[in-house]
Amino acid sequence: MFLGTYTPKLDDKGRLTLPAKFREELAGGLMVTKGQDHSLAVYPKDEFVRLAQRATKASRTNTRARAFIRNLAASTDEQRPDASGRITLSADHRAYAGLTKECVVIGSIDFLEIWDAESWSAYQAEHEEDFSDAEDDSLFDVL
Numbered sequence: 001m002f003l004g005t006y007t008p009k010l011d012d013k014g015r016l017t018l019p020a021k022f023r024e025e026l027a028g029g030l031m032v033t034k035g036q037d038h039s040l041a042v043y044p045k046d047e048f049v050r051l052a053q054r055a056t057k058a059s060r061t062n063t064r065a066r067a068f069i070r071n072l073a074a075s076t077d078e079q080r081p082d083a084s085g086r087i088t089l090s091a092d093h094r095a096y097a098g099l100t101k102e103c104v105v106i107g108s109i110d111f112l113e114i115w116d117a118e119s120w121s122a123y124q125a126e127h128e129e130d131f132s133d134a135e136d137d138s139l140f141d142v143l
Contacts, residue, residue: 001107001109001110002022002107002108002109002110002111002112003107003109004019004021004106004107005104005105005106005107006019006104006105006106007102007103007104007105007117008103008105009101009102009103010089010094010099010100010101010102010103013088014088014089014090014091014094015086015087015088015089016086016087016089016103016105016114017084017085017086018042018081018085018086018087018105018112019105020085022107022112023081023085025044026042026044026081027080027081028044028045028080029044029045029078029079029080030042030043030044030045030048030078030079030080030081030087031043031045031048031076031077031078031079032076032077032079032087032089032090032093032114033048033072033075033076033077034071034072034075034093034096034097035097035113035114037123038096038097038098038119039097039113039114039115039119039120040089040093040096040097040099040113040114040115041108041111041112041113041114042087042105042111042112042113042114043110043111043112044111045078047110047111048076052072052073055068055069055072056069075092075093075096077090077093089114097114097115097116097119098116098119099114099116100116100117100118102116102117102118103115103116103117104116104117104120106120
């Protein structure tokens, strides 16, 4: 399970050091892809395979489903962390998420999210009350 907030720095070569507490779970390989809200999503390879299998069940005649599947597949990069726990984020991924040197890695239960530090701070400020006010039907098993 991926939980917590971490603040690694992106180096000049586009490498990011993953939080030490998650390295063992990600050592066998991981998938980096575009996430929601212009973040990057980092999945253990097995978890990403399950996500991709669910995505392929969507109807390809649905324009939005087709666009989602295309973007998911086209924007995914398979990686294996190096001995120091670093992964290299592609130029396209860095541009999509607006990543600068200061990054934030957050646990999102079954995957990690990588955010630009300023973007994460702005997101939190904008959505802080959404957490307190949560009452959506999709959270019926949680709340």
